[in-house]
Amino acid sequence: MTTRPTPAYAPGVQVRDMTLDDCAAVAEIRVRGWQTAYAGMIPQPYLDAMDIASDAERRRGFLTAGPAVNVVSRTAPDPVVTGWACYGPDGTGRAGRCELYAIYVHPERTGAGTGRALLAELTARAVAAGFHEMALWVLKENGRARRFYERAGFLPDGAEEPFEAGGAVVPEVRYVRALREPAAG
Numbered sequence: 001m002t003t004r005p006t007p008a009y010a011p012g013v014q015v016r017d018m019t020l021d022d023c024a025a026v027a028e029i030r031v032r033g034w035q036t037a038y039a040g041m042i043p044q045p046y047l048d049a050m051d052i053a054s055d056a057e058r059r060r061g062f063l064t065a066g067p068a069v070n071v072v073s074r075t076a077p078d079p080v081v082t083g084w085a086c087y088g089p090d091g092t093g094r095a096g097r098c099e100l101y102a103i104y105v106h107p108e109r110t111g112a113g114t115g116r117a118l119l120a121e122l123t124a125r126a127v128a129a130g131f132h133e134m135a136l137w138v139l140k141e142n143g144r145a146r147r148f149y150e151r152a153g154f155l156p157d158g159a160e161e162p163f164e165a166g167g168a169v170v171p172e173v174r175y176v177r178a179l180r181e182p183a184a185g
Contacts, residue, residue: 013114015121018070018084020060025081026072027056033104041141046166068101069129071121073114082109085118087126090135097176098126100136119152127179134179137161140171153177 018026031050038047063070068088072081085103100122105114126134136154138145154175162169 012075013073013082013112013117014076015071015073015117018063018072018086020063022072022081022084023059023063024052024056026059026070026084027052029081029084029104029106030059030102031055032107036107037142037145038139041139042170043166043168046168049166069122069125071118071125073105073118075109075112075114082106082112083114083118085122087122087134092135094133096131097133097135098129098131100134115148116152123179132179133176135174135176137163137172137174139163140173146173146175149175149177 031052034042034050035047062068068086070084070086073083074081083103083105085100087098087100090097090099100119103115103118103122105112105118123134134154135157136149138149140160154177156173157176159174161172161174163172164170
């Protein structure tokens, strides 16, 4: 793993490869993230039924199955995981394109640059792996996430897909961004 300096916008945030020992923390971040960010967009009974232990088991399965790249963040010197992100092959099979599958920051830690640090790390890894474009899917109604991705250079490409959650159909939109080597410093 390449070690990069802590970005100025995220003092103390450190990003490293995810391990099996991180799965419970990652599951908590994902579940609490969904319950916070998607309230009012996804049926509440679906969000309330999300289970951290079950999600942790799924994370273990996904992590051992590959081929996704998973990273976690923490803020030094605290060893507690504060965020998680992963990317992997694009589902369309488009040459040179990868997909950002997930990026979550613990709801109590948002706004501290953790999401930006996670995205910067995955972008650098995707470039190093030879990808020239990254895509992602975001809930159409999730204005906060859409603004985050737009500030990071992602733009909607017009594609939409339905996402089913708790019996409700929730529209997602695809965002795409060209990748390039990160700036020095």
